[in-house]
Amino acid sequence: MRTRLAPAIAFVSGLRRSRRARNLITVSLAIVAGSVTIGALASATATRNTYGERQSMPVARHDLEVGHVIDERDVVWRTLPIALTAGSTVAEPVGRTVIEPVVGGEVLLTRRLSGSTDLGRAGAIPRTSRAISLERTELTPPLRPGDEVDLLTASSRSGAAAIARRARVLEVSDRAIVVIVAESETSAVARAALDATVLIALRGQE
Numbered sequence: 001m002r003t004r005l006a007p008a009i010a011f012v013s014g015l016r017r018s019r020r021a022r023n024l025i026t027v028s029l030a031i032v033a034g035s036v037t038i039g040a041l042a043s044a045t046a047t048r049n050t051y052g053e054r055q056s057m058p059v060a061r062h063d064l065e066v067g068h069v070i071d072e073r074d075v076v077w078r079t080l081p082i083a084l085t086a087g088s089t090v091a092e093p094v095g096r097t098v099i100e101p102v103v104g105g106e107v108l109l110t111r112r113l114s115g116s117t118d119l120g121r122a123g124a125i126p127r128t129s130r131a132i133s134l135e136r137t138e139l140t141p142p143l144r145p146g147d148e149v150d151l152l153t154a155s156s157r158s159g160a161a162a163i164a165r166r167a168r169v170l171e172v173s174d175r176a177i178v179v180i181v182a183e184s185e186t187s188a189v190a191r192a193a194l195d196a197t198v199l200i201a202l203r204g205q206e
Helices: 002-051 120-124 183-194
Strands: 054-060 075-081 129-135 148-155 159-172 176-182 198-202
Touching (some): 129 183, 148 176, 148 183, 176 183, 183 198
Antiparallel strands (some): 129 176, 148 159, 148 198, 159 176
């Protein structure tokens, strides 16, 4: 009788062993999943402790030139550590004008964009500055929007005198360039431009 029941007993024992195996696998997977979750939480906590709180920030999808009016295609939002941001970010960048060159992947900061929307190219000119067109000559260095230049003019004492420092190039064409100068420098630059005595010196990157 026992011999006849042996296959059945073996079958039942196999089921028990398979159930135990499945239970063991299930428990093992749960432990692994728990370890991964705990590890991820620990990593997130360590990151937060190292860099501080994070928040959603607008980031440039690509390079943005001075005078460009930002639209939705220029911006992507990413969650980044606040401590790694060198300045205040723009809450609503769309519609604002770039007043300083922006590199792709860079967080959009308030100091690089105009303070109001729907101004177009005029939005690239700060309230305390003016845009002046200068003739482009053979002595004009290669320029592009966003470059910084010093403007010089002839002087009887030193040969050349600075009439504008860190003027920013707004537009460049074959015959002229438009530069943004401080309001206090406008008269001297305009007078030198009319006399055709302006020398443009390109500043290097600092």
